[in-house]
Amino acid sequence: MKLTLKIWRQNSPKEKGAFKTYILDDASQDMTFLEMLDALNEKLIAENEDPVAFDHDCREGICGSCGMIINGRPHGPGKEITTCQLNMKAFKDGDTIVIEPWRAKPFPVIKDLIVDRSAFDKIMEAGGFINTDVGSAPEANTYPIKTHKAEEAFEAASCIGCGACVAACKNSSAMLFVAAKVSQYALLPQGKVESLQRAWNMIMKMDELGFGSCTNTGACEAECPKGISLAHIARLNNEFIKSGFNKLFADKH
Amino acid sequence: MIELNSKIPEGPLADKWTNHKNSLKLVSPANKKKIEIIVVGTGIAGASAAASLGELGYKVKSFCYQDSARRAHSVAAQGGINAAKNYRNDNDSDYRLFYDMIKGGDFRAREANVYRCAELSNNVIDQLTAQGVPFAREYGGTLATRSFGGVQVSRTFYAQGQTGQQVLLGTYASLKRQIAKGNVTMYPRRQMLDIVVKDGRAQGIICRNLLNGNIEKYSAHAVVLATGGYGTIYFLSTLAVNSSGSAAYTAYKKGAFLANPSFIQIHPTSIPQLNPYQSKLTLMSESLRNDGRVWVPKEKGDKRNPLDIPINERDYFLERRYPAYGNLVPRDVSSRAIKERCDAGYGVGSTGYAVYLDFSDAIKEQGIKAIKSKYGNLFDLYQKITGENPYEQPMKIYPAGHYTMGGLWVDYNLMTTIPGLFAIGEANFSDHGANRLGASSLLQGCTDGYFILPYTISDYLADKINIKPLSLDDPEFQKSEKEVMDRIDRLMNIKGKTTPLTFHKELGKIMWNYAGMVRNEQGLKQGLKEVSELEEQFYKDLKITGSKHNINQTLERALRVADSFEMARLILHDALNRKESCGAHFREEYQTEDGEPLRNDEEFMYVAAWEYTGEDKEPILHKEELKYEFVKPTQRSYK
Incomplete structure (x- = not known):
């Protein structure tokens, strides 16, 4: 099939970017979206052009590397998929596809469709872990955990850190990302101990890095490739408010 | 010639690791601060090693090619992780897990290493649970298990079909914790292109910064490779598309032996x-x-x-x-x-x-x-x-x-034949023989990174506390840096017509046809011929556009494909040499009447460790005899 691709090209963080239009004559509905971009890049190399740069690795929807705005939607059309899982069957001959990088201030564009998501790593460093040393772990069955709690924690933990939630949010908030981690640990006895401090530290870091506030519109949940629920944001708010009260109380003494 | 010394400790199987640990030298906390360690790769093995070493107080530098440590391909492991907890009361034990792995590996792995892996399995589950890995639970709240191939007990712990993701994120979290504490410095988006060896010791690495193309030099007292396997040699595989055997190949070229490269698991x-x-x-x-x-x-x-x-x-x-x-x-x-x-x-x-x-x-x-x-x-x-x-x-x-059982040859301390260069996880060869049992790769990654390497590396480092890391201005660093730059220029300047992706696909076809599930002498020889022809073509007709001073994913792939040719030849050589069938290595000429692999223990009960001897030269084979003291190798039967 023949496609018209309008792709954001930007050579470096400092240079200005612009959309560039390419015609791809021999795309196939059997391709995945990234295989279609591979085909475009092969063509660009043949024409002595610089191929389009984009992050990708596992190509099975679990590493979280890939991510682009396709026709205005993070990871393109389709529910609960990553860009690498998007199939070209979602498009038809003659379509025009607009492809952009994540648009969010805390995720500056590095080149073409690649953005810098190191802010997510910094948020994780602010508290996305349980303070336990190797060697000090008790026997694993010491903590009995209800099946549904374990499953809910798993659901939160299935976040792949792709950044679609931030890209979907009009405020570029990272609340769903932070909530997924805080919620996973808050649901488990191992993580409960430090839960309030963790929520506080991660939210403070998120603010500091320039992510916006959450206004509960739910765009993040709608675009999350792993279907992570807004309910986790409610739990995060709960932990955060409690930690705020604790701090207030501690300050008075 | 280098003598292979596996350093397997004496004594009863179940006591070997304990006795060995007791004999390993320690580094005091005050001295650990002076010691720098490079860890390449942030999958479960690399992340757990970097985190544990950081926690112990060493100064650790951690490298990965992805934009974040969390993306390493351990993330894609699905089914589970084995441990001999015997929670189901089905008569499981360390010995039984060990035996299943040894038998599953078709009696081509070291007894002592495999037993240690089984022995530490329970600690791994305890550690991961404490870190908040949400393993599946029974209704009573205790940990659930399921069965996996090649065993008759239920010992596989899991988190739906995303166990690898959960275990990886657990190790990533412990890595983040050490980064926050300042014990580990993270270097993402770096492609390692050389290992610096001076005075016979690994003392640093050369990387290409994938963001700006800068060639960067890093030095340390020891280098740990946790760089995974080379299954992308087939082009189409279950691996991440940017995974490769380049790091292992680089180590091989610098003098580390590569063991059993033809043992590749087809899932x-x-x-x-x-x-x-x-x-x-x-x-x-x-x-x-x-x-x-x-x-x-x-x-x-x-x-x-x-x-x-x-x-x-x-x-x-x-x-x-x-x-x-x-x-x-x-x-x-x-x-x-x-x-x-x-x-x-x-x-x-x-x-x-x-x-x-x-x-x-x-x-x-x-x-x-x-x-x-x-x-x-x-x-x-x-x-x-x-x-x-x-x-x-x-x-x-x-x-x-899917998975490469073969990899860098390591001794019982997980050190390669280059002193100071260690290999852990899938990057080494040690625990899976000729075939890996399901749910044991996450296990091995965690045992190596959390519980083995942190002990054994101190034995190597104990007498280096007064030595400073090699200066980045050292001639050896400059030489390596220049070699890397020349290699990049050579590829950029070919200016032919064919892209690295096309070459990779071609190489994949050759390898799948001649060194895939079924092999024979004629095919393997044909494979050697075709790989060399393709390589020749590569250096005549490769085409890369874009700049070497910017993100250039075509160049990144070209560098990996360039390494793959020699790696492919080594796989073919190894498969040709091993005139028997065992595990994943199936030679048509050697099979039983009903089509099962026919081992030849008399002639091939050894680890084939290959030594690099120079471009266009045949590699030299070193044999590490496998001595089975505790189990009796039998013809594997699952009937």
Whole structure:
């Protein structure tokens, strides 16, 4: 099939970017979206052009590397998929596809469709872990955990850190990302101990890095490739408010 | 010539590790601060090693090519992680896990290493649970387990079909914690292109910064490679598309021996290739064979809808051939059985290269809900890729390149033949023999990184506390840096017509045809010829556009493909040399009457460790004899 691709090209963080239009004559509905971009890049190399740069690795929807705005939607059309899982069957001959990088201030564009998501790593460093040393772990069955709690924690933990939630949010908030981690640990006895401090530290870091506030519109949940629920944001708010009260109380003494 | 000394400790099997630990030298906390360690790779092995070493107080530098440590391909492991907890009271034990791994590896692994892995398995589950890894639970709140191939107990811990993701994120979290504490410095988006060896010791690495193309130098007292396997040698594999054996190959070129490179696991249950554009294959977890039954029609070329084929016209060939283990035979055995049926004309799907994996009986017996809670995300993944609903019709699956048992040769301390260069996880060869049992790669990654390397590396470092890391201005660093720059320029300047992706696809075809599931002498020799011809073509006709001073993914791939040719030749050499069939290495010439692999213990009960001797020169074979003191190697039978 023949496609018209309008792709954001930007050579470096400092240079200005612009959309560039390419015609791809021999795309196939059997391709995945990234295989279609591979085909475009092969063509660009043949024409002595610089191929389009984009992050990708596992190509099975679990590493979280890939991510682009396709026709205005993070990871393109389709529910609960990553860009690498998007199939070209979602498009038809003659379509025009607009492809952009994540648009969010805390995720500056590095080149073409690649953005810098190191802010997510910094948020994780602010508290996305349980303070336990190797060697000090008790026997694993010491903590009995209800099946549904374990499953809910798993659901939160299935976040792949792709950044679609931030890209979907009009405020570029990272609340769903932070909530997924805080919620996973808050649901488990191992993580409960430090839960309030963790929520506080991660939210403070998120603010500091320039992510916006959450206004509960739910765009993040709608675009999350792993279907992570807004309910986790409610739990995060709960932990955060409690930690705020604790701090207030501690300050008075 | 270097003498191979595996340093396996004396004494009874169960005491070896304890005795050895007691003899290892320590580094005091005050001195650890002065010691720098480079860890390349942030999968479970690399992340757990970097985190543990940081926690101990060493100064650690951690490198990965992805934008974040969390993306390493351990993330894609699905089914689970083994441990001998014996929670099911099914008479499991360290010994039994050890025996299953040794037997599963077709008696081509070291007893002592494998026993240590089994012995530490319970600590791994404790550690991961304490870190908040949300393993599946029974209704009473205790940890759930399931069965995996090649075993008769239930010892596999899991988090739906995303166990690798959860374990990786657990190790990533412990890595983040040490980064926050300042014990580990993270260097993402770096491609390691050389290892600096001076005075016979590994003392640093050279990387290309993938963001700006700068060639960067890093020095340390020791270098740890946790760089995974080289399954992308087949181009299409279950690996991440940017995974490669480049790091192991670089170490090999610098003098580290590569062991058993031809031992490559072909995973039986992957979604088959659907079209010629495909860039990778997606695995369907082995855990599915707990409840899924594998079959093909009894009639050749039967094109009926599977639902219309009555039970008595189906051939459940794994259950037929291997009644004791049925659908849960090890991976090498099931892969070959699937290939055999398809080659004989019984395969299904548009290409005839697929078999059914059918859940209808399990759904009838247990209900949709139970199946969904065990495999829901795998079924969704399958449906997303194929557009077919596995709750309603059987999956179609076919084997795909997956895991490399072979890798850098290491001694019992996980050190390669280059002092100061260590290899852990899939990057080394040590624990899986000629075939890896399912759910033991996450296990080995964690035992190596959390519990073994942190002890053994101190023994190496103990007498280096007063030595400063090598100066970045040292001639050896400058030499390596120049070599790397020249290599990049050479590739950029060929200015031919063919892209690295095309070359990679071609190489993949050669390797899959001649060094895939079934091999023979003639094919392997043909493979050697074709790889060399392709390499020659590569250096004449490669085309890269864009700049070397910016992000350039074409150049990144070209560098990996350039390394793959020699790696491919080494795999073919090793397969040619091993005139027997064992585990995943199946030579047509050596099989039993009923098509099972025929081992030759008298001549080949050794680890084949290859030494690099220079460009265009044949590698030299070193043999590490495998001595079985505690188990008696038998012909592996799953019947």
